[in-house]
Amino acid sequence: MPAQSDAELDRAFLALADPVRRALIARLSRGPATVNELAEPFAMSKQGVSKHIQVLETAGLITRTRNGQQRPCHLDPAALESLTAWIDTYRLQAEQRYRQLDALLKNLSEGQKK
Amino acid sequence: MPAQSDAELDRAFLALADPVRRALIARLSRGPATVNELAEPFAMSKQGVSKHIQVLETAGLITRTRNGQQRPCHLDPAALESLTAWIDTYRLQAEQRYRQLDALLKNLSEGQKK
DNA sequence: CGCTTTATCAACTGTTTAGTTGACTATCTT
DNA sequence: AAGATAGTCAACTAAACAGTTGATAAAGCG
Numbered sequence: 001m002p003a004q005s006d007a008e009l010d011r012a013f014l015a016l017a018d019p020v021r022r023a024l025i026a027r028l029s030r031g032p033a034t035v036n037e038l039a040e041p042f043a044m045s046k047q048g049v050s051k052h053i054q055v056l057e058t059a060g061l062i063t064r065t066r067n068g069q070q071r072p073c074h075l076d077p078a079a080l081e082s083l084t085a086w087i088d089t090y091r092l093q094a095e096q097r098y099r100q101l102d103a104l105l106k107n108l109s110e111g112q113k114k
Numbered sequence: 115m116p117a118q119s120d121a122e123l124d125r126a127f128l129a130l131a132d133p134v135r136r137a138l139i140a141r142l143s144r145g146p147a148t149v150n151e152l153a154e155p156f157a158m159s160k161q162g163v164s165k166h167i168q169v170l171e172t173a174g175l176i177t178r179t180r181n182g183q184q185r186p187c188h189l190d191p192a193a194l195e196s197l198t199a200w201i202d203t204y205r206l207q208a209e210q211r212y213r214q215l216d217a218l219l220k221n222l223s224e225g226q227k228k
Numbered sequence: 229c230g231c232t233t234t235a236t237c238a239a240c241t242g243t244t245t246a247g248t249t250g251a252c253t254a255t256c257t258t
Numbered sequence: 259a260a261g262a263t264a265g266t267c268a269a270c271t272a273a274a275c276a277g278t279t280g281a282t283a284a285a286g287c288g
Binding site: 006009010012013014016017018019022025026028029030031075076077080081083084086087088089090091092093094095097098 | 120123124126127128130131132133136139140142143144145189190191194195197198201202203204205206207208209211212
């Protein structure tokens, strides 16, 4: 399922690298919301928030629907999952290496005790 | 353990938002490496790679040790884990909402059948 | 002590990003 | 049709980033 391109990962991680966009994600994890609703808590123009939303959408982290003149945003859990999958690939590999190293060191010290 | 600041998350996700830095992470997941070893595969100056390494280090994703005139880099699995933890917080919440919505819709259609 | 290797620091350039304001599109309301 | 509401597009500025080259530091080797 993954096999995400460099450009896709670039966009997704870049989208997460901003406190406003992370706050938008936190908000959307509790349910869909319109641009106005999303913009309300921020000391920023609505256009500014709209830009952040576009970054999230281009990154594939959110989707938009149409409801009259509103265009609600929805968080896409699958997109988030593919990011944790990428990270975990390398995290688990590194952790396994550390475990093997620990075991090796333990074996060495056991040998010395004898 | 988390409670990571906005600035920390900014640095960490920004560090991941670059194909070169992700390739460095992939390499380091297989074991420590020096700057020269890390720079070798790239069509880029060693200074350029060194900058990327500093970004990863400032983000806390890697640590450095000293071995003679070499300064090997080591991937820090715990730092990666804290990022997946952040993402999963919101991913799981969104997934749960979708499951509840599915259950609700299923209940409604069951009711109609009767 | 020179000389090489490893790596970083400093200054500079081109590109991208974040935010603003003002004008515009599209939909709903009366 | 006129007006209000929701949102985007376009142009601009200030700041941050990616990469370069050149000089420097620090450790190992002859």
